Amino acid sequence: MPHKTMALGLSAVVLVVAPRHILAQVTDNLEEVVVRGQRLEESIPLDLQQFGNRVEVITAEQLELGGFNDVSQALQMEVPGLYLAPKNGAFDYMDCSLQGSRCQDVLWLIDGVRINNRLYNTTAPLDTVPAHMIERIEVLYGGQGIFYGTQSVAGVVNIVTKTFSNEPQGNVSVGFDGNSGTHINADYRNAVGDHQYVVYASQDEADGFQPFLDSEYQPSGSDRDRGYDVLTAGIKYAYAFNDDSELSLHYHHTDNEVEFAAPSNRARSFNERDEDLITLKWDYSVNEDVDLFIKGYSHSWDSYWTRFDNELDGAGSLTGNLNTVSDREFWGYEDYGVTAMARVRSQSGLEYAFGYDRQEFSGRDDVLLIADRTETVDAVFAQIRAGEAVLDRTSIALGLRHNRPSGEGDVTVGNLSARHELSDTLYLRGGFGTSFRLPDAWQLYGNDPCCTLGNPNLEGEKSRNLDAAIGGTARAGVELTWEVTLFDREVDDLIGSANGVRINTENTVDFQGFEAAFSAQFTSQWRGTLSYTDTQARERGSSDQVIGIPEQTLKIGLRYEPQSLPLELGISLVDVGDVWDDVSGGIGRVEHGNYSLVDLSGAYRFGPDGRQRIGVRIENLTDESYASSLGRAFVDVGGASYAYQNLGTPRTCHVTYMHVF
16 A cells, blocks of 8 residues: 555665664663652652563653644654544544553543543543643553553553753743644743742644545535634642652643534534643652652543534525534533552562552533533552562562442452563563453443433443563664563453443453564664554454554654754654544444654754754645544435544644743
């Protein structure tokens, strides 16, 4: 296919043209990013990596060079093993798959606080998270239910916002893009005595682009662009009682209006949202062997849905009038909880981590007829770890988590992971564990006659996950890092549908595949990355791939950062194989996917100490027309249904000016 040819062509360029370059380090960044005196909670990813789990880190520098406006774009192009497709560009819903998973199997966090939408697990919560507020993104692969609980079936993505500094630091940036977009961002951090603070703000707005093919529009679909207006602001404060005790507070606010276009019978529809995230945490190091933290959080999401349709006469022609279908109808939720955790190092070399977690959620949807519901989950968890001080060249960890959700029986999950250094340049790692995922409110209580009805008798999904990897480093004129991972996940009671009602499927669903990831630093100027993921996701007894999960995903990145010149250049490719969607209304399974995306980016620094910066990004360099997902619409005359494509972003130029002070 043409997209395969282009992918192979770019691979050849990456492998041959640049001077001994292809692949660059990502995973090695974790230790230097995380170790610098961070507290217990912030060190969890590094601890997990040391005991056999895979962790990737995307840094603020990568986000700046990539010229990304929202988190989804950055994850789409940068994270190995992650397929991600924003529905209609920036600040929109998305489909995703982490090492062959469904999107609802991934847990999303901001500074360690879950932001998943418990009304709709399939709605990933990144449509209002700008990239400019981020210090780094931590991606943890595989089941992570011990520390993170429900929904961390296939992995965790933790978005870390701007961190504290003892020195004054800040920047202001202004950007524009070819979709009539404007992006204004600023942040500042400093310390006064024992007090530290960070403030940040971001304003992103655009008229957008046409999200559907011309041939798929009906005359009644008069809204031809999909725009957004997103305001984000936050403040972080920390007070150090002494070197061992610190109290921190974080407030994060989002205020937005995001449009949702449709190809038929739609004049305009949009969602307004006020979202607040508040976190209060106390960190305490009792001594060099005992650390603990206590954290409370509150996450509120208040959305108001408005929809105006064009009125049609009996012949299917526009009358010029509008029908108000929804006028600021409410849907939203509140999610709050508390976590307490301690880590103890014994004189024998063993390490113990244990804690308590409580989450309480309530939400309702007046649009899709979900009544106000409340649920709670109480959990205790513990993990014992033995490092190389106990076992020669081997680190191993065993953990358990006991969950007591309201309205459902208790669930206990466990995880065993290990890493063994075969030599200084070769290692084995792997893990086996169990996870669970609770049904969301839509699956339980949805009562919209247009769609699949909820079932309050649904059971939670239960899964077993296994991953095994071999990796290492090599120095043969280049600094090469590589890893090959096999993954196998089995899910029982997977939530599907039959005869218009949600059900738990009878057969086990298997998610199997492998990922190969490489990175290298060839010279001080050239670095790059390559990853390839192959997945088979099937219900036993069926030959059909599970919808929304690509069979193959290839990612290639190349960066040029000359020390003698004040510039940076980067190119990224994502190549996606077959993906299937299930379109309602009797249309059934429809294939899409099979596309390649190329982003080209560059930056030039100037002024004293290079504190001023001009960045340019050409998104979708080849102007590939591709479907990120599929939907169902109705013709104006006769009302027959048809499938339409949600189009990804066309070729778009982004230009940004930044001043660092």
